[in-house]
Amino acid sequence: MSKKSNTIWFMLAATVLNVLIMLILFVICFILITRFADPSSSLVSLWLGLSFLVSIGGSFYLYSVIVKWMGKKFNLEDKLAPLISKRKNNRRRED
Structure with a gap:
């Protein structure tokens, strides 16, 4: 699997996790x-x-803590594509 597909699957799973945490906290x-x-x-x-x-x-808050912990534990920076990429610096020439 490519880094982009890994990122998509991770974001889908993380979104489901975030909604589940929200529901559990609301029920509590x-x-x-x-x-x-x-x-x-x-x-x-x-x-x-x-x-x-x-x-x-x-x-x-719990989502951010869990994602940071998973990133460190499973070294996700090497397996996932960056969500926000740097733009190329295209400056207009001033005449």
Whole structure:
């Protein structure tokens, strides 16, 4: 397999992992809300919104930690193509 195809498969797997982490964190927050918050309280919607933001932020943080760890452990820099390549310096000639 080429580096570009390895990069595509890695990004697809990493995206699925990120979504799974987000769902797990949201379910954990939802369980904590149902266990500790009063269901008749007007703050339940605030807690749900906060848990949504925590799950998004936590998933991005855990995703970055896992990807950095995998990059070091499996030496992914040699196996994956760079996502952002450097542009060639094409300057216009000024007359």
